[in-house]
Amino acid sequence: MRHCHKWGQKFQDYGFRLTVSREAILEVLSNSNTHLSAEDIYLAVHSGNPAIGLTTIYRTLELLEHTGIVSKFEFGHGRAKYELAEEFSNKKHHHHLICKKCRKVIDYEDFITEEKEYITKAEIGLQNKYGFDIDNHIIHFYGICPECKTG
């Protein structure tokens, strides 16, 4: 095992090999504090290792999402965005505030205590009523950001 990052073990536990490309992609994701598109990651990885192709980025992201190491978001802007999952990130549990005009996405960590209370109650109730095993949720607020209001 090359590195002993927290994600490395989990990834290998799934039977996947921790290759140079895959580590480079995870490196980019953990050094970023925003949401990255596949192309963003491709360009960043490329500067250190130009041999890595875009196909590998997509394939790796699929595995990382499947293993729960990264979270994939569709904000409705035509391309998926990725970020390290809560468990592997230095970011806290957060949700998203999205400007409908300029498409800016803000991470916010406010009101998480109140949220947790509501989410927990809803999850338990929905699991009982609909028989789902719920393991994830998404909350997005949509509006117009201050820059777009005045601009």
Place this chain on the structure above:
Amino acid sequence: MRHCHKWGQKFQDYGFRLTVSREAILEVLSNSNTHLSAEDIYLAVHSGNPAIGLTTIYRTLELLEHTGIVSKFEFGHGRAKYELAEEFSNKKHHHHLICKKCRKVIDYEDFITEEKEYITKAEIGLQNKYGFDIDNHIIHFYGICPECKTG
């Protein structure tokens, strides 16, 4: 004014013409109680009026979303889904429970009282802190449905 549907007025208030195609599309949307893709709507509309093209479906849906008559959802399954907005639908305020395996989407209206309490507080707080004008929110729960668990 051909019909006096609640949406007709709003649509024309925006300066758009209420054409046969557009009414046909709205008719399909209001007779459905699930989320429809552009192609779903195209096929349904086609049975009554084969002259209406897919391009018109997309164009009309864009206008309807812009005027707030329909809501557009990206569940992450490759195609957008549409449903009549709360104000024009006979459905109540609801959110979505999504199976990660079979991609089934369940509308639920449970825990809306508790939700409203949390959402209102968060909206006000976020508007103050980040200066956004928030007018919409989305809550999705992801998990595995009972059929996919046993199947």
Place this chain on the structure above:
DNA sequence: TTGATAATGAAAACCATTTCCAACTATTGA
């Protein structure tokens, strides 16, 4: 080493959505 299996890059395919454009339709004002 060796052989089996997994991972890779480049090019091509895919496919939902958008764009273009020429024809058509509704509205307006002489």
Place this chain on the structure above:
DNA sequence: TCAATAGTTGGAAATGGTTTTCATTATCAA
């Protein structure tokens, strides 16, 4: 009534993010 104007339309083509294909290469266990 009749243009002139502006809005709407369908089909074909283009777009662009993502996935598939396939031949080659890297990894790992024996």
